[in-house]
Amino acid sequence: MAHELVEALSTMKEKDALRIVDEMLERGAEPAEILALCSEAMQVVGDKFSEGEYFLPELMMSGEMLKKIGQVLKPRMAGETAGKAKLGRVVLGTVRGDIHDIGKDLVGFILDVNGFEVTDLGINVPEEKFVEAVRENKPQVLALSGFLSVAFDSMKTTIEQVEAAGLRDGLRVIIGGGQMDNTVRDYVKADAYGESAMDAVAFAKKTVGVA
Ligand code: B12
Known part of the structure:
Protein backbone atom coordinates (compact mmCIF):
# COMPACT_ATOMS: atom_id res chain seq x y z
CA MET A 1 0.00 0.00 0.00
CA ALA A 2 2.87 2.29 0.83
CA HIS A 3 4.27 1.99 -2.65
CA GLU A 4 0.81 2.50 -4.18
CA LEU A 5 0.36 5.74 -2.27
CA VAL A 6 3.70 7.13 -3.40
CA GLU A 7 2.87 6.06 -6.96
CA ALA A 8 -0.63 7.63 -6.92
CA LEU A 9 0.64 10.90 -5.47
CA SER A 10 3.59 11.22 -7.77
CA THR A 11 1.43 10.58 -10.83
CA MET A 12 -1.29 13.05 -9.73
CA LYS A 13 -4.00 10.43 -9.15
CA GLU A 14 -5.80 12.31 -6.43
CA LYS A 15 -8.83 10.03 -6.03
CA ASP A 16 -6.63 6.95 -5.75
CA ALA A 17 -4.34 8.68 -3.28
CA LEU A 18 -7.22 9.70 -1.01
CA ARG A 19 -8.72 6.21 -1.19
CA ILE A 20 -5.41 4.59 -0.28
CA VAL A 21 -4.98 6.98 2.66
CA ASP A 22 -8.44 6.00 3.94
CA GLU A 23 -7.65 2.32 3.55
CA MET A 24 -4.31 2.66 5.31
CA LEU A 25 -5.96 4.46 8.22
CA GLU A 26 -8.66 1.77 8.45
CA ARG A 27 -5.90 -0.82 8.67
CA GLY A 28 -4.35 1.07 11.56
CA ALA A 29 -1.55 3.03 9.87
CA GLU A 30 -0.18 5.98 11.85
CA PRO A 31 -0.67 9.47 10.34
CA ALA A 32 3.09 10.06 10.71
CA GLU A 33 3.76 7.02 8.54
CA ILE A 34 1.43 8.38 5.85
CA LEU A 35 3.06 11.79 6.03
CA ALA A 36 6.47 10.24 5.51
CA LEU A 37 5.15 8.57 2.34
CA CYS A 38 3.74 11.93 1.20
CA SER A 39 7.19 13.47 1.62
CA GLU A 40 8.69 10.63 -0.39
CA ALA A 41 6.17 11.26 -3.17
CA MET A 42 6.84 15.00 -3.10
CA GLN A 43 10.51 14.22 -3.52
CA VAL A 44 9.64 12.33 -6.72
CA VAL A 45 7.46 15.22 -7.92
CA GLY A 46 10.22 17.70 -7.11
CA ASP A 47 12.80 15.63 -8.98
CA LYS A 48 10.57 15.33 -12.04
CA PHE A 49 10.06 19.10 -11.92
CA SER A 50 13.83 19.66 -11.75
CA GLU A 51 14.34 17.29 -14.68
CA GLY A 52 11.76 19.10 -16.84
CA GLU A 53 9.27 16.23 -16.89
CA TYR A 54 6.77 18.06 -14.67
CA PHE A 55 5.90 21.75 -14.72
CA LEU A 56 4.23 24.22 -12.39
CA PRO A 57 0.70 22.74 -12.78
CA GLU A 58 1.98 19.40 -11.40
CA LEU A 59 3.62 21.18 -8.46
CA MET A 60 0.34 22.96 -7.80
CA MET A 61 -1.70 19.76 -8.11
CA SER A 62 0.60 17.92 -5.74
CA GLY A 63 0.26 20.80 -3.27
CA GLU A 64 -3.54 20.55 -3.45
CA MET A 65 -3.48 16.78 -2.92
CA LEU A 66 -1.20 17.18 0.07
CA LYS A 67 -3.51 19.77 1.62
CA LYS A 68 -6.48 17.40 1.26
CA ILE A 69 -4.55 14.55 2.86
CA GLY A 70 -3.52 16.94 5.64
CA GLN A 71 -7.20 17.65 6.32
CA VAL A 72 -7.87 13.91 6.64
CA LEU A 73 -4.91 13.33 8.96
CA LYS A 74 -5.16 16.38 11.20
CA PRO A 75 -8.14 15.25 13.32
CA ARG A 76 -6.36 11.96 13.92
CA MET A 77 -3.26 13.73 15.12
CA ALA A 78 -5.05 15.94 17.62
CA GLY A 79 -3.74 15.45 21.13
CA GLU A 80 -5.47 15.94 24.43
CA THR A 81 -4.25 19.40 25.23
CA ALA A 82 -7.48 21.34 24.70
CA GLY A 83 -8.27 23.48 27.72
CA LYS A 84 -4.94 22.74 29.39
CA ALA A 85 -2.39 25.42 30.25
CA LYS A 86 -0.01 26.04 27.37
CA LEU A 87 3.55 24.76 27.63
C1 B12 B 1 4.03 21.58 -3.59
C2 B12 B 1 5.21 22.40 -4.07
C3 B12 B 1 4.95 23.71 -4.51
C4 B12 B 1 3.57 24.37 -4.37
C5 B12 B 1 3.44 24.83 -2.89
C6 B12 B 1 2.01 24.83 -2.40
C7 B12 B 1 1.93 25.28 -0.95
N1 B12 B 1 0.78 25.85 -0.62
O1 B12 B 1 2.85 25.13 -0.16
C8 B12 B 1 3.68 25.56 -5.38
C9 B12 B 1 3.11 25.12 -6.72
C10 B12 B 1 3.01 26.86 -4.96
C11 B12 B 1 5.20 25.70 -5.52
C12 B12 B 1 5.80 26.82 -6.03
C13 B12 B 1 7.16 26.90 -6.32
N2 B12 B 1 8.08 25.95 -6.13
CO1 B12 B 1 7.73 24.33 -5.13
N3 B12 B 1 7.56 22.57 -4.53
C14 B12 B 1 6.55 21.87 -4.08
C15 B12 B 1 6.99 20.43 -3.70
C16 B12 B 1 6.60 19.47 -4.84
C17 B12 B 1 6.44 19.87 -2.39
C18 B12 B 1 6.65 20.76 -1.15
C19 B12 B 1 5.70 20.31 -0.03
O2 B12 B 1 4.72 20.97 0.26
N4 B12 B 1 5.99 19.14 0.55
C20 B12 B 1 5.11 18.56 1.55
C21 B12 B 1 5.65 18.67 2.96
C22 B12 B 1 4.56 18.32 3.95
O3 B12 B 1 6.70 17.71 3.04
P1 B12 B 1 7.96 17.87 3.98
O4 B12 B 1 8.95 18.80 3.41
O5 B12 B 1 8.46 16.52 4.30
O6 B12 B 1 7.37 18.54 5.29
C23 B12 B 1 8.00 18.44 6.55
C24 B12 B 1 9.28 19.26 6.67
O7 B12 B 1 9.46 20.13 5.61
C25 B12 B 1 9.13 19.93 8.01
N5 B12 B 1 9.10 21.40 8.06
C26 B12 B 1 8.57 22.30 7.25
N6 B12 B 1 8.76 23.54 7.75
C27 B12 B 1 9.39 23.40 8.92
C28 B12 B 1 9.81 24.33 9.86
C29 B12 B 1 10.46 23.88 11.02
C30 B12 B 1 10.91 24.87 12.03
C31 B12 B 1 10.68 22.49 11.23
C32 B12 B 1 11.39 22.00 12.43
C33 B12 B 1 10.25 21.55 10.27
C34 B12 B 1 9.62 22.03 9.15
O8 B12 B 1 7.91 19.50 8.60
C35 B12 B 1 7.05 19.04 7.57
C36 B12 B 1 6.05 18.04 8.13
O9 B12 B 1 6.71 16.98 8.80
C37 B12 B 1 8.55 20.62 -3.58
C38 B12 B 1 9.39 19.37 -3.79
C39 B12 B 1 9.95 18.81 -2.49
N7 B12 B 1 10.67 17.74 -2.59
O10 B12 B 1 9.79 19.35 -1.43
C40 B12 B 1 8.79 21.75 -4.60
C41 B12 B 1 10.02 22.69 -4.46
C42 B12 B 1 10.24 23.07 -3.01
N8 B12 B 1 9.60 23.88 -5.23
C43 B12 B 1 10.55 24.36 -5.94
C44 B12 B 1 10.42 25.50 -6.80
C45 B12 B 1 11.62 25.82 -7.67
C46 B12 B 1 9.24 26.27 -6.81
C47 B12 B 1 9.00 27.56 -7.63
C48 B12 B 1 10.18 28.55 -7.66
C49 B12 B 1 8.57 27.13 -9.06
C50 B12 B 1 8.40 28.27 -10.04
N9 B12 B 1 9.21 28.24 -11.08
O11 B12 B 1 7.59 29.15 -9.85
C51 B12 B 1 7.77 28.15 -6.90
C52 B12 B 1 8.22 29.06 -5.73
C53 B12 B 1 7.26 30.11 -5.34
C54 B12 B 1 7.77 30.80 -4.08
N10 B12 B 1 8.18 32.07 -4.21
O12 B12 B 1 7.81 30.21 -3.02
C55 B12 B 1 11.87 23.61 -5.76
C56 B12 B 1 12.87 24.38 -4.88
C57 B12 B 1 14.28 24.27 -5.43
C58 B12 B 1 15.23 25.15 -4.68
N11 B12 B 1 16.39 24.58 -4.41
O13 B12 B 1 15.00 26.29 -4.38
C59 B12 B 1 11.37 22.25 -5.20
C60 B12 B 1 12.37 21.54 -4.28
C61 B12 B 1 11.07 21.35 -6.45
C62 B12 B 1 12.33 21.00 -7.22
N12 B12 B 1 12.95 19.86 -6.95
O14 B12 B 1 12.75 21.76 -8.07
N13 B12 B 1 5.84 24.59 -5.08
Whole structure:
Protein backbone atom coordinates (compact mmCIF):
# COMPACT_ATOMS: atom_id res chain seq x y z
CA MET A 1 0.00 0.00 0.00
CA ALA A 2 2.87 2.29 0.83
CA HIS A 3 4.27 1.99 -2.65
CA GLU A 4 0.81 2.50 -4.18
CA LEU A 5 0.36 5.74 -2.27
CA VAL A 6 3.70 7.13 -3.40
CA GLU A 7 2.87 6.06 -6.96
CA ALA A 8 -0.63 7.63 -6.92
CA LEU A 9 0.64 10.90 -5.47
CA SER A 10 3.59 11.22 -7.77
CA THR A 11 1.43 10.58 -10.83
CA MET A 12 -1.29 13.05 -9.73
CA LYS A 13 -4.00 10.43 -9.15
CA GLU A 14 -5.80 12.31 -6.43
CA LYS A 15 -8.83 10.03 -6.03
CA ASP A 16 -6.63 6.95 -5.75
CA ALA A 17 -4.34 8.68 -3.28
CA LEU A 18 -7.22 9.70 -1.01
CA ARG A 19 -8.72 6.21 -1.19
CA ILE A 20 -5.41 4.59 -0.28
CA VAL A 21 -4.98 6.98 2.66
CA ASP A 22 -8.44 6.00 3.94
CA GLU A 23 -7.65 2.32 3.55
CA MET A 24 -4.31 2.66 5.31
CA LEU A 25 -5.96 4.46 8.22
CA GLU A 26 -8.66 1.77 8.45
CA ARG A 27 -5.90 -0.82 8.67
CA GLY A 28 -4.35 1.07 11.56
CA ALA A 29 -1.55 3.03 9.87
CA GLU A 30 -0.18 5.98 11.85
CA PRO A 31 -0.67 9.47 10.34
CA ALA A 32 3.09 10.06 10.71
CA GLU A 33 3.76 7.02 8.54
CA ILE A 34 1.43 8.38 5.85
CA LEU A 35 3.06 11.79 6.03
CA ALA A 36 6.47 10.24 5.51
CA LEU A 37 5.15 8.57 2.34
CA CYS A 38 3.74 11.93 1.20
CA SER A 39 7.19 13.47 1.62
CA GLU A 40 8.69 10.63 -0.39
CA ALA A 41 6.17 11.26 -3.17
CA MET A 42 6.84 15.00 -3.10
CA GLN A 43 10.51 14.22 -3.52
CA VAL A 44 9.64 12.33 -6.72
CA VAL A 45 7.46 15.22 -7.92
CA GLY A 46 10.22 17.70 -7.11
CA ASP A 47 12.80 15.63 -8.98
CA LYS A 48 10.57 15.33 -12.04
CA PHE A 49 10.06 19.10 -11.92
CA SER A 50 13.83 19.66 -11.75
CA GLU A 51 14.34 17.29 -14.68
CA GLY A 52 11.76 19.10 -16.84
CA GLU A 53 9.27 16.23 -16.89
CA TYR A 54 6.77 18.06 -14.67
CA PHE A 55 5.90 21.75 -14.72
CA LEU A 56 4.23 24.22 -12.39
CA PRO A 57 0.70 22.74 -12.78
CA GLU A 58 1.98 19.40 -11.40
CA LEU A 59 3.62 21.18 -8.46
CA MET A 60 0.34 22.96 -7.80
CA MET A 61 -1.70 19.76 -8.11
CA SER A 62 0.60 17.92 -5.74
CA GLY A 63 0.26 20.80 -3.27
CA GLU A 64 -3.54 20.55 -3.45
CA MET A 65 -3.48 16.78 -2.92
CA LEU A 66 -1.20 17.18 0.07
CA LYS A 67 -3.51 19.77 1.62
CA LYS A 68 -6.48 17.40 1.26
CA ILE A 69 -4.55 14.55 2.86
CA GLY A 70 -3.52 16.94 5.64
CA GLN A 71 -7.20 17.65 6.32
CA VAL A 72 -7.87 13.91 6.64
CA LEU A 73 -4.91 13.33 8.96
CA LYS A 74 -5.16 16.38 11.20
CA PRO A 75 -8.14 15.25 13.32
CA ARG A 76 -6.36 11.96 13.92
CA MET A 77 -3.26 13.73 15.12
CA ALA A 78 -5.05 15.94 17.62
CA GLY A 79 -3.74 15.45 21.13
CA GLU A 80 -5.47 15.94 24.43
CA THR A 81 -4.25 19.40 25.23
CA ALA A 82 -7.48 21.34 24.70
CA GLY A 83 -8.27 23.48 27.72
CA LYS A 84 -4.94 22.74 29.39
CA ALA A 85 -2.39 25.42 30.25
CA LYS A 86 -0.01 26.04 27.37
CA LEU A 87 3.55 24.76 27.63
CA GLY A 88 5.08 27.74 25.85
CA ARG A 89 4.92 30.12 22.91
CA VAL A 90 6.20 29.67 19.36
CA VAL A 91 6.36 32.22 16.56
CA LEU A 92 6.27 30.50 13.17
CA GLY A 93 6.38 31.57 9.55
CA THR A 94 7.67 30.89 6.04
CA VAL A 95 10.47 33.35 5.38
CA ARG A 96 10.61 36.19 2.84
CA GLY A 97 10.52 35.15 -0.82
CA ASP A 98 9.02 31.74 -0.13
CA ILE A 99 5.33 30.84 -0.35
CA HIS A 100 5.44 27.11 0.49
CA ASP A 101 3.13 26.56 3.43
CA ILE A 102 2.04 22.91 3.55
CA GLY A 103 4.96 21.81 5.73
CA LYS A 104 4.73 24.95 7.86
CA ASP A 105 1.02 24.45 8.46
CA LEU A 106 1.68 20.90 9.63
CA VAL A 107 4.37 22.16 12.00
CA GLY A 108 1.98 24.77 13.42
CA PHE A 109 -0.82 22.29 13.81
CA ILE A 110 1.31 19.65 15.52
CA LEU A 111 2.87 22.19 17.88
CA ASP A 112 -0.60 23.41 18.75
CA VAL A 113 -2.03 19.97 19.52
CA ASN A 114 1.06 19.26 21.61
CA GLY A 115 0.30 22.19 23.88
CA PHE A 116 2.07 25.22 22.40
CA GLU A 117 0.58 28.62 21.68
CA VAL A 118 1.52 29.21 18.05
CA THR A 119 1.58 32.59 16.35
CA ASP A 120 1.64 31.75 12.64
CA LEU A 121 2.71 34.74 10.57
CA GLY A 122 1.96 33.01 7.25
CA ILE A 123 4.09 32.98 4.11
CA ASN A 124 6.63 35.34 2.53
CA VAL A 125 7.12 36.94 5.93
CA PRO A 126 9.49 39.92 5.95
CA GLU A 127 12.21 40.13 8.59
CA GLU A 128 10.57 43.08 10.36
CA LYS A 129 7.36 41.15 10.86
CA PHE A 130 9.25 38.36 12.65
CA VAL A 131 11.05 40.95 14.81
CA GLU A 132 7.76 42.62 15.72
CA ALA A 133 6.09 39.29 16.56
CA VAL A 134 9.01 38.18 18.74
CA ARG A 135 8.90 41.51 20.58
CA GLU A 136 5.14 41.30 21.14
CA ASN A 137 4.69 37.59 21.90
CA LYS A 138 7.96 36.89 23.73
CA PRO A 139 8.12 33.30 22.45
CA GLN A 140 10.62 30.76 23.74
CA VAL A 141 10.95 29.40 20.19
CA LEU A 142 11.16 31.01 16.77
CA ALA A 143 10.43 28.45 14.03
CA LEU A 144 11.40 29.39 10.47
CA SER A 145 10.16 27.41 7.49
CA GLY A 146 11.48 27.55 3.92
CA PHE A 147 11.56 25.29 0.87
CA LEU A 148 13.65 27.31 -1.57
CA SER A 149 17.38 27.96 -1.69
CA VAL A 150 16.60 31.68 -1.58
CA ALA A 151 15.12 31.05 1.85
CA PHE A 152 18.63 30.50 3.27
CA ASP A 153 19.46 34.18 3.07
CA SER A 154 16.04 35.26 4.31
CA MET A 155 16.48 33.02 7.35
CA LYS A 156 19.95 34.45 7.95
CA THR A 157 18.79 38.08 7.77
CA THR A 158 15.73 37.30 9.89
CA ILE A 159 17.90 35.90 12.68
CA GLU A 160 20.36 38.79 12.31
CA GLN A 161 17.57 41.34 12.62
CA VAL A 162 16.09 39.61 15.65
CA GLU A 163 19.55 39.77 17.21
CA ALA A 164 20.06 43.42 16.21
CA ALA A 165 16.76 44.25 17.93
CA GLY A 166 18.19 42.77 21.16
CA LEU A 167 15.70 39.86 21.15
CA ARG A 168 17.99 36.88 20.54
CA ASP A 169 18.97 36.19 24.16
CA GLY A 170 16.89 33.38 25.60
CA LEU A 171 15.20 32.77 22.24
CA ARG A 172 15.83 29.39 20.59
CA VAL A 173 15.59 29.30 16.81
CA ILE A 174 14.80 26.20 14.76
CA ILE A 175 14.65 25.98 10.98
CA GLY A 176 13.07 23.38 8.71
CA GLY A 177 11.57 22.70 5.29
CA GLY A 178 12.59 21.13 1.98
CA GLN A 179 16.12 22.37 1.28
CA MET A 180 17.18 22.90 4.88
CA ASP A 181 19.79 20.84 6.72
CA ASN A 182 22.45 21.25 9.39
CA THR A 183 24.78 23.09 7.02
CA VAL A 184 22.08 25.70 6.47
CA ARG A 185 21.50 25.81 10.22
CA ASP A 186 25.16 26.79 10.69
CA TYR A 187 25.00 29.33 7.86
CA VAL A 188 21.92 31.11 9.20
CA LYS A 189 23.09 30.76 12.84
CA ALA A 190 19.99 28.96 14.07
CA ASP A 191 20.12 26.70 17.13
CA ALA A 192 18.65 23.66 15.40
CA TYR A 193 17.41 22.11 12.20
CA GLY A 194 14.36 19.85 12.25
CA GLU A 195 13.50 17.38 9.53
CA SER A 196 9.87 16.94 10.49
CA ALA A 197 7.07 18.58 12.43
CA MET A 198 7.70 16.20 15.32
CA ASP A 199 11.27 17.49 15.54
CA ALA A 200 9.83 20.96 16.09
CA VAL A 201 7.73 19.60 18.96
CA ALA A 202 10.71 17.80 20.54
CA PHE A 203 12.81 20.96 20.27
CA ALA A 204 10.09 23.19 21.74
CA LYS A 205 9.49 20.77 24.63
CA LYS A 206 13.21 20.58 25.38
CA THR A 207 13.42 24.38 25.27
CA VAL A 208 10.69 24.82 27.88
CA GLY A 209 12.01 21.93 29.96
CA VAL A 210 9.25 19.38 29.34
CA ALA A 211 10.37 15.80 28.71
C1 B12 B 1 4.03 21.58 -3.59
C2 B12 B 1 5.21 22.40 -4.07
C3 B12 B 1 4.95 23.71 -4.51
C4 B12 B 1 3.57 24.37 -4.37
C5 B12 B 1 3.44 24.83 -2.89
C6 B12 B 1 2.01 24.83 -2.40
C7 B12 B 1 1.93 25.28 -0.95
N1 B12 B 1 0.78 25.85 -0.62
O1 B12 B 1 2.85 25.13 -0.16
C8 B12 B 1 3.68 25.56 -5.38
C9 B12 B 1 3.11 25.12 -6.72
C10 B12 B 1 3.01 26.86 -4.96
C11 B12 B 1 5.20 25.70 -5.52
C12 B12 B 1 5.80 26.82 -6.03
C13 B12 B 1 7.16 26.90 -6.32
N2 B12 B 1 8.08 25.95 -6.13
CO1 B12 B 1 7.73 24.33 -5.13
N3 B12 B 1 7.56 22.57 -4.53
C14 B12 B 1 6.55 21.87 -4.08
C15 B12 B 1 6.99 20.43 -3.70
C16 B12 B 1 6.60 19.47 -4.84
C17 B12 B 1 6.44 19.87 -2.39
C18 B12 B 1 6.65 20.76 -1.15
C19 B12 B 1 5.70 20.31 -0.03
O2 B12 B 1 4.72 20.97 0.26
N4 B12 B 1 5.99 19.14 0.55
C20 B12 B 1 5.11 18.56 1.55
C21 B12 B 1 5.65 18.67 2.96
C22 B12 B 1 4.56 18.32 3.95
O3 B12 B 1 6.70 17.71 3.04
P1 B12 B 1 7.96 17.87 3.98
O4 B12 B 1 8.95 18.80 3.41
O5 B12 B 1 8.46 16.52 4.30
O6 B12 B 1 7.37 18.54 5.29
C23 B12 B 1 8.00 18.44 6.55
C24 B12 B 1 9.28 19.26 6.67
O7 B12 B 1 9.46 20.13 5.61
C25 B12 B 1 9.13 19.93 8.01
N5 B12 B 1 9.10 21.40 8.06
C26 B12 B 1 8.57 22.30 7.25
N6 B12 B 1 8.76 23.54 7.75
C27 B12 B 1 9.39 23.40 8.92
C28 B12 B 1 9.81 24.33 9.86
C29 B12 B 1 10.46 23.88 11.02
C30 B12 B 1 10.91 24.87 12.03
C31 B12 B 1 10.68 22.49 11.23
C32 B12 B 1 11.39 22.00 12.43
C33 B12 B 1 10.25 21.55 10.27
C34 B12 B 1 9.62 22.03 9.15
O8 B12 B 1 7.91 19.50 8.60
C35 B12 B 1 7.05 19.04 7.57
C36 B12 B 1 6.05 18.04 8.13
O9 B12 B 1 6.71 16.98 8.80
C37 B12 B 1 8.55 20.62 -3.58
C38 B12 B 1 9.39 19.37 -3.79
C39 B12 B 1 9.95 18.81 -2.49
N7 B12 B 1 10.67 17.74 -2.59
O10 B12 B 1 9.79 19.35 -1.43
C40 B12 B 1 8.79 21.75 -4.60
C41 B12 B 1 10.02 22.69 -4.46
C42 B12 B 1 10.24 23.07 -3.01
N8 B12 B 1 9.60 23.88 -5.23
C43 B12 B 1 10.55 24.36 -5.94
C44 B12 B 1 10.42 25.50 -6.80
C45 B12 B 1 11.62 25.82 -7.67
C46 B12 B 1 9.24 26.27 -6.81
C47 B12 B 1 9.00 27.56 -7.63
C48 B12 B 1 10.18 28.55 -7.66
C49 B12 B 1 8.57 27.13 -9.06
C50 B12 B 1 8.40 28.27 -10.04
N9 B12 B 1 9.21 28.24 -11.08
O11 B12 B 1 7.59 29.15 -9.85
C51 B12 B 1 7.77 28.15 -6.90
C52 B12 B 1 8.22 29.06 -5.73
C53 B12 B 1 7.26 30.11 -5.34
C54 B12 B 1 7.77 30.80 -4.08
N10 B12 B 1 8.18 32.07 -4.21
O12 B12 B 1 7.81 30.21 -3.02
C55 B12 B 1 11.87 23.61 -5.76
C56 B12 B 1 12.87 24.38 -4.88
C57 B12 B 1 14.28 24.27 -5.43
C58 B12 B 1 15.23 25.15 -4.68
N11 B12 B 1 16.39 24.58 -4.41
O13 B12 B 1 15.00 26.29 -4.38
C59 B12 B 1 11.37 22.25 -5.20
C60 B12 B 1 12.37 21.54 -4.28
C61 B12 B 1 11.07 21.35 -6.45
C62 B12 B 1 12.33 21.00 -7.22
N12 B12 B 1 12.95 19.86 -6.95
O14 B12 B 1 12.75 21.76 -8.07
N13 B12 B 1 5.84 24.59 -5.08
